[in-house]
Amino acid sequence: MAEWVASRRGWMLIDFPVDSGLAFLPAVANAGPRDAFYVRMTHWAAPDAWDVTVKPMDAAMSQEEPASRFRRQLLQVGFPAYD
Template identity: 65%
Template structure:
């Protein structure tokens, strides 16, 4: 049985209800209010994986580099919808650049993970599919994500405009 290392709060939107890490609860609530489905989430990937290090020492770097980083897992299409909603409801500033450019300071880590159905049924041949998108961001972006998702849900979108690329030297 999994025991959450972070304090949780109950999030309810319509018929959806889940226990969510307290720091991420506003993000998940705003995400659901936009009709975007989530799979799992964690407010601090480093803290939640720290107990792996004694058993799997190679995880030490992962734990160290993910401290202070939150993540949300989505189906691929829902992850793209999340990114669209966050990007469309705010200016193309340093926050936006963290979302979209790998070389930005504290750039978001966005991974699409293929899964092999044979992992779940070893009697079947391998069959890879793209099923999971993990979006990881620094905890200090949580308030801005909530603000943008709330604006998106209210139909308050920002018109496309020039991007401020100064954080990546462009």
């Protein structure tokens, strides 16, 4: 875990419920001009591009008895601290 934490130094991570994250992204994208900030936010190959990931969660993760049932639960947005 220490290596992953070190690789994210200088980055911010925000976890959202999926629907809230999908509301956050256009709110930010439409808040200003289509400049370098916008490109980092929307283009995966841009330098310091934002990392937007949907994280599936297993409903049975904390219980041993039920079968695993994965669902989209978390949208994680990672971006450079200067944004």
